[in-house]
Amino acid sequence: MKKNCSKSRLLKRRLLIAFITSLLAVIGICTAIFNVMYHQALDSVDKHSAELADKTVNTVSEAYYQMNLSAAQGTMSLFGRNIGTEIYAYDEHFRDQEELITYVAPCAQPYLRDTCHSSGIFFILTKDGIHGIDLESDESCDQLAEELFENLDQTVRKEPKFYGYYPTFRDYVYNRRQTMGGDYLKAGKGQIIAWDNLINYSEYDLCYGIIVNNTNNWLIAPVNEVVKTESDSLNRKLDSMFRKYVYIMLASIGGVLLLFTLISLILSKKLADPVVSEHDMLVKVNKMKTAFLSDASHELKTPLAAMSGYAQNAEIELMNDGDTALIQEKLKRISSESNRMALMVTQILDATRIEEGRMVLELAPCDIESLVRETVETYFxxxxxxxxxxxxxxxxxxxxxxxxxxxxxxxxxNLISNALKHTKNGTILVKAEEDGKDFVKVTVKDTGSGISEEDMPHIWERYYKGKHSETGTGLGLFICKFIIESHGGKIWAESEPGKGTTFMFTLPLK
Structure with a gap:
């Protein structure tokens, strides 16, 4: 009897040890799988966020640099006109170039302080060297100006033929000093240089200019900051989601372990019965073991299958810009804003092409009705x-x-988006009709806030947004005017503040 009892206890211990070992192994495997999947998901989010930031910067950087270069050249031109006017107004006469530099240099910082280049370096270039002035501190910085010119030597080394095979960028600028010019270097921290010559506005030959340093910080830093914020937010949500799945897994395994403990207590009581023979006990134990493993497998399979499915779907969806509720909503918002940015970037690129004279029209017979409907279906x-x-x-x-x-x-x-932006709970009307024998007249009318009399004369100017507008680039109507007039038509607007605006343009018939 004691022998049978000892054998049954031994069997119970072995069964418990085997099951607990298996259970711990399953927990370890599941934990390892979830850990790998979790880190893969985080790496995927970080990778896609970095790619999005790089694509955004690469898309807008060229237009960004061109726009800032144009602004810097315009600033230099205005500065030259003002200095030339002052020289003539006060009838100044300078005995040598040093005396002229002494007069011009102090005028740069007060004039350029409030411009977008107030943190740059104003320089005067002569055959003897470079005179630099820090516009922010008004201190002399000849050495820093020399170093910035040495950085710009990269552009000369990269395309020596374009720069006339001059050995340095300084030589290139000095030999072209009588022509207003400019360039930029996107490598490193990013630099923009623009220059002009006082001889264009007075009788004195003096090359001056501005170098804007650390330009990439204005573009890359804000984009990376937004991407980092969004990535951290998404990582926190992923962490919460995976933690929930792990808790469910542990709870399920704990329930199975509790069930096994109850079965094991009942089984051990029967195995310890001294009346049962060793053979019967072994048979019963074998049957109970088989039934238990079947039940345990079923109990483990259901929650593990569900969790595995959730995890696999989450991983697939995340790797493929997935469609979970939270991620789907975020992707919709990203898609919508990207379309808006695409429109903004397109406007910037169009403005650049217009400025450089690179916008070429490909004329062909065009159906206004089909074109308007296609535009509305795509963007409305x-x-x-x-x-x-x-x-x-x-x-x-x-x-x-x-x-x-x-x-x-x-x-x-551009016209429809302007109308939608300034109209709430109103109506946008797009109408087309023949205008005489040679033209078609198109009208885009809204019931929005209208345009003030103060803004109306300036709406076609580039970068003008209106004094009461906080959004937009100020390029839309500028581009519209150029395109319509390039087609041989004309465009105009009528507006009444508080009652709406009507834009009209004509196009020649085929």
């Missing part, structure tokens, strides 16, 4: 944030116009 849902209604009044028999359809679509997008 993205741009309409103010619960507005859109009405189209375009006759099907309207003749075709001779136009570049892609550029003309840009005009419709």
């Amino acid at each position: 849902a993205v741009l309409n944030k103010n619960n507005n209604r859109l009405a189209l009044r375009i006759p099907l028999e309207l003749p075709k116009v001779e136009a570049d359809s892609s550029r003309l679509q840009r005009v419709f997008v």
Whole structure:
């Protein structure tokens, strides 16, 4: 009897040890799998965030540098005019170049202090050297100006033919000093240089300019900061989600362990019965072991299958910019804002092409009605944030116009987006009709806030947004005017503050 009892106790111990070992192994494997998946998900988020930041910077950097270079050249031109005017106004006469530098240099800091280049270096370039002035501190910084010119030597080494095979960037600028010019270097911290010559505004030959340093900090730092914030937020949500799955897994395994403990107590009581023979006890133990393993497998399989499915789906969705509720909503917002940025970047690039004379029209017969409907289907849902209604009044028999359809679509997008932005719970009307025998007249009318009399004369100017507008680039109407007039048409606006605005333009018939 004692022998049978000792054997049953031994069997119970072995069974408990085997199951606990298996259970611990399952917990360890599941924990390792979840840990690997969790870190893969975090790495994926960080990777995609970094790629998004790089793509954003690469997309806008060229237009960004061109825009800032144009602004710097405009500033130098205005400075030259003012200094030239002062020289003539006060009838100044300078005996030598040193005396001229002494007069011009102190004027730079007060004049340029409040411009966008107030943190740059104003320089005067002569055959003897470079005279630099820190616009922020008004201190002399000849050595720093020399170092910045040495950095710009990279551009000369990269394209020596373009720069006339001059040995240094300083030689290139000095030999071209009588022509207003400029360039930029995106490598490193980023630099923009613009220069002009006083001889263009007076009788004195003196090359002066400005170098804006650390330009990349204005572009890359804000983008990286936004990406880091969004990545941290998404990582916290992922951490919360995976922690929930781990807790569910542990709770399920704990329930199975509790169930096994109860079964084990019942089984051990029967195994310890002195009346049961050793053979019967072994048979019963074997049956109970088989049933237990089947039940345990079933209890473990259900929650593990569900958790594995959730985890795999989460991993797949995250790796493929997935569609979970939180991530899907965020992706929709990113998609919507990217479309808006794409429009903004397109406007900036168009303005650059216009300024450089690189915008070429590809004219072909164009159906106004089809083009407007295509534009509305593509952009209206993205741009309409103010619960507005859109009405189209375009006759099907309207003749075709001779136009570049892609550029003309840009005009419709700009005019309709402007109308939607300044109208709430109103109506946007797009109408087209024949205007005489040679033109088609298009009207875009809204019931929004209108344009003030103060802003109306300036709405076609580049970068002008209006004194009461806080959004936009100020390029949309500038681009519209250029495109319409390039087609041989004309564009104008009528507005009444508080009652709405009407934009009208004409296009020549085919």
